[in-house]
Amino acid sequence: xxxxxxxxxxxxxxxxxxxxxxxxxxxxxxxxxxxxxxxxxxxxxxxxxxxxxxxxxxxxxxxxxxxxxxxxxxxxxxxxxxxxxxxxxxxxxxxxxxxxxxxxxxxxxxxxxxxxxxxxxxxxxxxxxxxxxxxxxxxxxxxxxxxxxxxxxxxxxxxxxxxxxxxxxxxxxxxxxxxxxxxxxxxxxxxxxxxxxxxxxxxxxxxxxxxxxxxxxxxxxxxxxxxxxxxxxxxxxxxxxxxxxxxxxxxxxxxxxxxxxxxxxx
Amino acid sequence: xxxxxxxxxxxxxxxxxxxxxxxxxxxxxxxxxxxxxxxxxxxxxxxxxxxxxxxxxxxxxxxxxxxxxxxxxxxxxxxxxxxxxxxxxxxxxxxxxxxxxxxxxxxxxxxxxxxxxxxxxxxxxxxxxxxxxxxxxxxxxxxxxxxxxxxxxxxxxxxxxxxxxxxxxxxxxxxxxxxxxxxxxxxxxxxxxxxxxxxxxxxxxxxxxxxxxxxxxxxxxxxxxxxxxxxxxxxxxxxxxxxxxxxxxxxxxxxxxxxxxxxxxxxxxxxxxxxxxxxxxxxxxxxxxxxxxxxxxxxxxxx
Numbered sequence: 001x002x003x004x005x006x007x008x009x010x011x012x013x014x015x016x017x018x019x020x021x022x023x024x025x026x027x028x029x030x031x032x033x034x035x036x037x038x039x040x041x042x043x044x045x046x047x048x049x050x051x052x053x054x055x056x057x058x059x060x061x062x063x064x065x066x067x068x069x070x071x072x073x074x075x076x077x078x079x080x081x082x083x084x085x086x087x088x089x090x091x092x093x094x095x096x097x098x099x100x101x102x103x104x105x106x107x108x109x110x111x112x113x114x115x116x117x118x119x120x121x122x123x124x125x126x127x128x129x130x131x132x133x134x135x136x137x138x139x140x141x142x143x144x145x146x147x148x149x150x151x152x153x154x155x156x157x158x159x160x161x162x163x164x165x166x167x168x169x170x171x172x173x174x175x176x177x178x179x180x181x182x183x184x185x186x187x188x189x190x191x192x193x194x195x196x197x198x199x200x201x202x203x204x205x206x207x208x209x210x211x212x213x214x215x216x217x218x219x220x221x222x223x224x225x226x227x228x229x230x231x232x233x234x235x236x237x238x239x240x241x242x243x244x245x246x247x248x249x250x251x252x253x254x255x256x257x258x259x260x261x262x263x264x265x266x
Numbered sequence: 267x268x269x270x271x272x273x274x275x276x277x278x279x280x281x282x283x284x285x286x287x288x289x290x291x292x293x294x295x296x297x298x299x300x301x302x303x304x305x306x307x308x309x310x311x312x313x314x315x316x317x318x319x320x321x322x323x324x325x326x327x328x329x330x331x332x333x334x335x336x337x338x339x340x341x342x343x344x345x346x347x348x349x350x351x352x353x354x355x356x357x358x359x360x361x362x363x364x365x366x367x368x369x370x371x372x373x374x375x376x377x378x379x380x381x382x383x384x385x386x387x388x389x390x391x392x393x394x395x396x397x398x399x400x401x402x403x404x405x406x407x408x409x410x411x412x413x414x415x416x417x418x419x420x421x422x423x424x425x426x427x428x429x430x431x432x433x434x435x436x437x438x439x440x441x442x443x444x445x446x447x448x449x450x451x452x453x454x455x456x457x458x459x460x461x462x463x464x465x466x467x468x469x470x471x472x473x474x475x476x477x478x479x480x481x482x483x484x485x486x487x488x489x490x491x492x493x494x495x496x497x498x499x500x501x502x503x504x505x506x507x508x509x510x511x512x513x514x515x516x517x518x519x520x521x522x523x524x525x526x527x528x529x530x531x532x533x534x535x536x537x538x539x540x541x542x543x544x545x546x547x548x549x550x551x552x553x554x555x556x557x558x559x560x561x562x563x564x565x566x567x568x569x
Contacts, residue, residue, distance in 0.1 A: 004369035011366035018355055100350040104408060107317050107346075108367035109339040115367075264320040 002110045005118060012122030016088055024084045025126060029133035032080070033072035037141045040068050044146065064148025065139075070155045072138030076131070077162055077230065082169060085127055089170050090186035092119045093177035102265050116260045120174055120253065127166035135159050158233035164245040165227050171252035172223070178259035197224045223248055268295040268330065270341075270416050270448035271316070276325030278308075278315055285311040287472040289325070293450055293465070295415075298442045300463030300480070301452040302556075304564050308472040309452045310347060313420050317344055329416060343414030345422055349405025353394040357385060357404050360393060361411065368412050379407040384433070398425030406434065410441075417441065419451045423458060431458065438462045460484075460556040470564050484554045491515065491552040492532060493522040496544050505542035509535065524552065 002008070016022040040063045050058040093116075096102040105115050135156075143150065176189040201222050207215035219225065220240075226248045229241030269292055276289040286308040293299040303309045315322040318335045329338040351360045358376055365372040380389045383403035388396070396404065402425050409417060419438075423431040439462055441447040453459050459466060460480060467477040476483065496502040502523060506514045511530035518524040527535055532551060539546050 002369065004366060007366035007369070011363045014359075015352060015355075015363070018352070018359075101352060103319060103346060103350065104364060105367050106319055107339060107342065107344045108364070109336050109369070110367060111336050262321070266314060266320055 002114050004110065005114055008110070008114065008118035009121045009125070012092065012119050013125060016092065016122060016126050019091065021084065021087045021091060022126070025081065025088070025130040026133055028080055028084060029076065029130040030137050032075045033134050033138035036072045036075050036138065037068060037145070040071070041145065062148065063146055064150075065142035065146050066149040066152060066155060068142035068146055069135070069138045069152060070158070072134055073155065073158055073162060073230070076134045077165075081130065082166075085123065085166060085170060086173050086187055086190055087183070088126065089123050089173040090177060090183040090190075092123060093174055094180055094186040095183045097177075097265060098181040098183070106265055112261055113257050116174070116257055120170060120256075123170045124163075124167045127170065128163050131159050131163050131166070154233060158230050161230035161233040161242065161245065164242070164249065165230050168223075168227060168245055168248045168252060171249055171256060175252050175256040175259065178256055178263055194224070197222060201225075269293070269328070270295045270297075270330060271299075271450060272326075272328040273312075273316065274326040276312060276315055276327070277323045278311055278320065279323055284472050286315065286322075289469070289472070289474055291467055291474070291477075293416075293448060295330075295448050296442065296446050297465055298438060298449045298451065298463045300459035300466035300556075301450060301469065302454075302456065302459060302466055302560060303452075303469035305454070307469045307564075309469055310420055311472075312469070313344075313346060313418055313450075313452060317342070317346070317418065319346070341415045342418060343409035343411065343416070344418040344420075345405045345409045346418070346420045348398075348421075348424060349401060349408065351393040351401065351404065354392060356390050357393055357396065357400075357407075358389040360404065361389075361408055364408050364411055370412050375411055379410050382410060382437070383407045399427060399430045402426055402434075403430070406437070413445070414447065416448045416450065419449065421453055422451065423453065423455060431455075435462055456557040456560055457555070466556065468560060468563050475563050476559070480556065483559055484556060490527040490532065491554070492525050492527060492535070493518040493548075493550045493552055494525055494539070494546060495520065495522040495548040495550075496539075496546055498545060499523070501542075502539070502544050505539050505544045508542060509538045511535075512538075518552075522548065522550065 043061060044063045047058055047061055047063065050061070106112065139152070172193060173186065173190050176193060177186045180186050180189060201219060201224055204215040204219045204222070208219065221244065226241070226244035229238060229245050233241070271291065271293040273289055273291040276286055277284070278286045289312055301309055301312070311320065314320045315325070316327050317339075326333070327338070330341050332338045332341070352363070358380065361376045361379060362372040365375060376389070377386065380386045383406050385400065385403055385407065388400065393401065393404070402422070406422060409419070423434050426434060435458060438449055438451065442449055451459065451463065463480055465477070465479050466483065468475050494502060499521075503514060506512050506523070506525055509530070511528050512535055513526045513528070515524040515526045532549065536546060536549055
């Protein structure tokens with residue numbers, strides 16, 4: 001392992017944060033939970049009036065600190081933030097191959113894997129920092145403005161699982177980037193992979209519906225299930241979900257690394 | 267003499283096309299090695315293979331005796347074709363990133379590197395505002411980070427104005443002379459290579475077709491060429507025909523006549539012209555250039 005690996009990761013992080021796409025993550029991490037907090041405040045405000053009109057429905061809508069933080073995480077993990085991570089990853093991997101800046105890194109006295117690893121680590125740290133911002137922006141107003149369940153262990157674990165899920169997603173993007181030098185094609189490629197996986201899951205569900213139990217068992221091990229494992233963490237610890245995320249990260253990261261080692265960078 | 271770069275049997279193919287084939291090179295420490303060849307001859311492919319940017323199909327590369335690519339790169343600074351940068355960042359930031367990968371303290375080395383290529387006043391400007399020549403200088407500054415013992419330069423004067431070209435030539439000469447840096451330079455500007463290189467290798471269709479010391483290669487055996495100027499042109503032509511070992515080879519610059527001399531030296535030829543009653547106004551030696559040699563070997567292929 002090269003001694004300068006921490007500096008390499010910081011250099012990659014510096015690159016990420018020096019571009020507008022890099023700033024989109026922290027901005028979304030503030031804006032999205034703020035919208036959730038605001039929405040929860042509006043719903044909580046209406047809840048009192050609703051209690052008079054329809055007490056049954058009103059009791060079902062229970063806005064407490066746990067709900068605010070949990071919904072902030074769900075909103076953060078839906079579409080926009082994954083797209084930002086995908087773009088940042090594509091710029092750092094495929095973009096650097098296409099504009100040939102990768103060449104100047106590969107002529108330095110470090111093993112090839114460490115170049116990929118430093119890029120991967122930088123985007124993963126970036127995703128973690130964005131998650132931390134989301135957590136804090138959601139948590140502080142949730143505790144100050146809402147009453148009720150303050151036990152946040154489960155949802156906090158959900159944030160940790162989301163980070164792992166982000167890392168696995170970044171590994172998918174990195175692997176796709178070893179097949180193309182175009183940022184646009186890398187983004188399209190990852191979207192195609194995700195749609196393909198969704199279609200495969202749909203097909204397995206249909207097969208399971210017709211009584212084939214193997215399809216149901218296979219479904220549990222599909223990558224999409226692992227990527228969405230964070231949903232299961234807001235209520236209880238899920239060791240298989242956690243294990244699948246880690247496994248996916250190792251397999252995809254390893255595959256990206258193996259391909260990168262053999263890739264010509266003219 | 268220590269061998270700085272040793273290449274043996276290097277081969278790289280792209281499908282059925284052989285880009286580099288059985289390439290053998292040896293560059294001694296402290297020398298400036300000119301690597302020449304027409305477009306598509308395999309120069310850049312060979313340099314990329316040496317740096318392991320692309321994987322050779324076969325062959326062995328050793329740099330200062332090291333065969334491990336990571337260890338090799340500790341000794342090497344490289345500029346391959348037009349250097350590319352993170353355009354939205356400053357020149358200094360770009361060098362900082364290179365330092366992070368090289369394990370160097372940027373504060374110690376970046377100002378000196380910028381100074382060396384005359385960019386000390388523009389280091390904080392964004393690279394997207396740099397001219398092609400400035401980018402080339404910044405590329406050279408990046409290659410010089412960490413004081414490499416071997417510098418691989420692929421067309422280092424691309425995009426530079428005449429003054430910039432001269433500066434790079436001077437820089438190469440000073441690096442080789444004062445700091446004992448071994449330089450492996452590829453360029454299509456042959457006069458430029460002739461001005462700085464001590465040894466050259468000429469590659470054609472992936473094969474090394476000539477290699478040797480520049481002076482030896484251009485010495486060209488027993489044949490000499492001179493240009494003779496005289497106000498009495500017909501008399502001069504008659505005398506040339508009469509002198510044994512001299513052969514008229516055409517008109518030269520400024521109404522001078524080009525004469526090939528075989529087995530006759532210049533003072534003897536001059537004396538015989540005078541003996542034939544030719545008033546010699548000027549007699550200029552025409553040395554064989556690297557370009558002449560190059561054109562002979564590659565058959566006038568475009569370079």
